[in-house]
Amino acid sequence: LASIFELGISAWFIMKGRHKLMAKRSIIVAAVFGLITSLFLVMTGDGSAYHVTQKQPMKLAAMEGLYEGQESAGLVAVGMLTPGKEYDDDTDPYVFKIEIPKLLSLLGYRDANAFVPGVKDLVEGYEYTNKDGKVFKDISVEEKIKKGKTAIGALADFRNAQEAGDDAAAETYRATLEENFKYFGYGYLNDPKSVIPNVPLTFYSFHIMVALGFLFILIFVMSIFFVYKDSLEKRKWFLWVMLLSIPLAYIASQAGWIVAELGRQPWVIQDVLPTVAAVSQIDASSVQITFWLFAVIFTGLAIAEIKILLRQIKIGPKDLEGGK
Structure with missing residues (x-):
């Protein structure tokens, strides 16, 4: 560039x-x-x-x-x-x-x-x-979604078992989680086409x-x-x-x-x-305010930068030193 x-x-x-x-x-x-x-x-x-x-x-x-x-x-x-x-x-x-x-x-x-x-x-x-x-x-993605949901469920069960002090159950859920963790993220999806x-x-x-x-x-x-x-x-x-x-x-x-x-x-x-x-669990209004604030600031900076660049280009390198 x-x-x-x-x-x-x-x-x-x-x-x-x-x-x-x-x-x-x-x-x-x-x-x-x-x-x-x-x-x-x-x-x-x-x-x-x-x-x-x-x-x-x-x-x-x-x-x-x-x-x-x-x-x-x-x-x-x-x-x-x-x-x-x-x-x-x-x-x-x-x-x-x-x-x-x-x-x-x-x-x-x-x-x-x-x-x-x-x-x-x-x-x-x-x-x-x-x-x-x-x-x-x-x-298939459909199978990955099923395995992902199994992994998510196993993670929740693992945490509950740990809190209850049930180490045997926790190990069982850990094994299930590890077996399906490769597809963990797919558990949040519902439609195979979404990938x-x-x-x-x-x-x-x-x-x-x-x-x-x-x-x-x-x-x-x-x-x-x-x-x-x-x-x-x-x-x-x-x-x-x-x-x-x-x-x-x-x-x-x-x-x-x-x-x-x-x-x-x-x-x-x-x-x-x-x-x-x-x-993130943030109110839409908060995001909108931040977005427009940054949009205005950076738009202003972009305009200023372009003006400075154009002015300096028109002046030229030697003209800056007082020459032609």
Whole structure:
């Protein structure tokens, strides 16, 4: 974000014919820094994909619009989801898609032939044996809800038994709790469909974030090349691309947060604490007052910050020192 912002402002100076040397130097610094950090993010993204697959498989399915599990699943590079698609209908989930073969299985399981469960599999349960004889399976959400309610009940009974001094009963309830604790959070849910996040919003946010990330890498490389060739000033179209990329960086950042926060729903702590059970017992009026108070304060700060930034950009670096 900082690198793109610096590139955009430097491009503006060049278009205005001001502080050209400073702007070119700033572009080199910003582009090199941005390129290095972007490539680092691409590498760490591999680890993130593996972690999400292992810990948040429903988020992964939503990110890829994967409703039906697949062996050797490809990673969707570009695609459009079918509006109104439900996880349990027979509608094709995509209007169109272009995917990279086997990449999703490879990223998620370090195995190009691995089975990647889809939304339907994760809701209804599945058992799949691939051609290598490896078994992939999980129980249905309905079963998890039953086990979760058993765990919650066992916890309450365990506490009551402890208070009553009944150690034998307490140990029995402890064993039941430990046996079902893996599904503890599901006990707060009633509808199996509630474990499905907003698939279209998660899907599009993820792909917008990734697409913009690779666009920024291209911009960084081209910026370095054009400055090195001393031809940047002649590339008016590219200067506009750099300038107009500033809001795109903010969009990419927010898209990433949407994927992270919306894709994990309905969980605050995966499989342990759903959002419905994490709600504080606070009056709605108290929340509204706090919300609007912070909204007003931060809106005011944002307006002030933008005004200061625009004023300082217009002044320019040398003008601050009394020069031109």
